[in-house]
Amino acid sequence: MNKLLLAALISGAMAVPAFAADYTIMAPAAPGGGWDQTARTMQEALQSSGISGNVQVTNVPGAGGTIGLAQFVNQSAGNPNALIVGGYVMVGAILTNASPVTLEEVTPIARLTGEAVAIVVPKNSDLKTLADLVAKLKADAGSVSWAGGSAGGADHITAGLIAKTVGVDPTTINYIAYSGGGEALAAVLGAQVTAGISGYSEFASQIEAGELRLLAVSSDERIPGVDAPTLREAGVDMALQNWRMVAAAPGITAEQKAAISADIEKMVNSDAWKTALETKGWVNTYLAGDAFDVQLDADIGATEAILKDIGLVQ
């Protein structure tokens, strides 16, 4: 009962218009995942560096973030204190779920972090390089089983794009979805599948332990300290980054957007944020303003195209 009382007090306190800089950040995912960690890292950085006195994080899990997004759009319109965390996976989920609410309806603020997708094979695999994998893929696309995160997510899209780039019909790829890179890891370690494809951090410890062979990473440039070529260097002319972003509510004024953008920029430059990125192994890919809007539109367009190519979106 105390908990209820506390909840009532907190929600009561939130209803009172306090400092303009107080934020409620929605993580449209279960506690523990990437978006939740991003939201909570923001909370800590905003508070500890004094940008905001009171930051709350709420979790609304489900359906690649689209359930949280729909709730955010419906309940936060015009609220300058409401933020939502999202990312590349949400772009795909909106398309595959035919979500009634899209990213057009929120006010994008900035891209915050990014992570390269890594392509790995078990240590005993015959495939020594990405070229070997591509050759196998060209010979018989079905014979290459890829284990990665959820269908339509960055991992799946990368696999589809690799196929498309090397001239293989993306609808023929044999992609096996797991609920995340961690679960896919067991399938790769046990050599149940040909290759694993997921965020580099999901595979990092097993790559270092020598259990997995890293064939390539999907970023534009090599990951510092990691001995593996980019896809481009390995002969597949494409790059993809799984990014995370923060957006504000629909229907806020230009001044309100500017104030939020300024706070986020301050947060990105704070020591607390920088330290957190380092410990979590996230890459700072901060991009804001018009440049981000352009990039977001381009990503949405490219994602829609590849999802149609893979056959997930009609």
Next chain:
Amino acid sequence: MDTFGLLAQGMVAALQWQNLIYALIGVTLGTAVGVLPGIGPALTVALLLPVTYRLDAAGSLIMFAGIYYGGMYGGSTTSILLNTPGESASIVTALEGNKMARKGRGGPALATAAIGSFVAGLIATLALAFVAPWVVKFALAFGPAEYFALMVLAFITVSAAFGDSAVRGLTALFIGLGLGIIGIDQQTGQSRLAFGVLDLLDGIEVTTLAVALFAIGETLKIAADRNQVKEEVMAVKGSVWMTKEDWKRSWIPWLRGTAIGFPIGAMPAGGADVSSFLSYSAEKSFAKHPEEFGHGAIEGVAGPEAANNASAAGTLVPLLTLGLPTTATAAIMLAGFQQFGLQPGPLLFANNANLVWALIASLLVANFMLIVLNLPLIGLWVKLLTIPKPWLYGGILVFATLGTLGANGAMSGHIGPISFSFELVLLLAFGVLGYLLRRFGYPIAPVVVGLILGPMAEQQLRRALAISQGDVTILFHSPIAITLYVVTAIAVLLPLFMRLRGKGQVLGQLASDED
């Protein structure tokens, strides 16, 4: 690091004061619900899931495991003093235990039950600590085909092997499997059976279903029950302590019960009910004075009580190492792990070793707490039985509703200008389903297991077939899978054979209606 080192490390975590408090809350609650007939560990953990949503993961899981262990202790008290089992796993205990109480030997009966539970809990938890890492190594070799075979086995044993009707068990299982299809399909990202309802995109919440079936369903059944007989609680007369003779007659059954209970719990083959029944039969056939059975033989209390505690520990082996729940409580504990973003299975031991070993170590601690709670404080628990049922179930209804509202109860449904919580509507609808299932004698556990394991089994089957590019023989490719299917076949055929031979009644007694 070897098992001793890991266990010692876990013990350090378990002895932190927060974890001690969680364990104490768990075992106290567990004993209470174990004592109360009709309310069991599955219902209790289900009710607590939404409340613990934001608490510490390790602490909450320690509490859940404490409830499970506590339930096994508490159930015997009711069996002995009331002749109504507090827990389905304690049905057998009532046979001899209540006879002993009627003869004025309630004290020794309670003592042998509690000490037997302690001995079994201690040995079985240590066995869990040593067997689990071994199973984990084995489980890493499991691919989609092997997991699928394992789940087929679990489906059959949970639904069809025990109970008086395989058809009812399978019907309940398929209700669960059907509910499991709702939501976004993991392999393709397409939504199924959601009918455009946003709340259904993520599937049916296991917590909502479990709370509805166990709490709301049971409450409706109690409310609808017209002949509510007042049962006589036997007072504990005479000494609580066991005589030298009692000790001599108890210690072998304790060990034998442990030896029977642990493997049965660890195999995906039904939980505590089966093991306590087997232990009873074993004691009866080994007894020096078989004529005492049915008139208050202490062996008939000592053995089954040890067996049901040992099997509770055994159940944690497949749960932690394979992510496979074999009882209703284990199924709901699995949902508990998932709510904290943890997936039980071989990788849990690699990625969350600290949590796993803290959990196992705290079970040892819980066991010590339970013996203290149950022997000197027995009088307190007996008083619980005097709480009027309407108060008890009224409270459960309120708690179930608030819990669901708190966890997922956003006002997301709209009919015209009226907003309502879709989750609450689901809760009530499933509550009525739970009542109907009970009313017509269908088991509840297979529905919950179906909802949890159904989607997993489907994913594993489709992954296996995708890897083999549609070649069905991959399912029977490995010796592990073939062995599992053979065991499944035995689990189907043996009960059929027994029913044909007129031994169906034995199976009926084993009906696992664990709530």
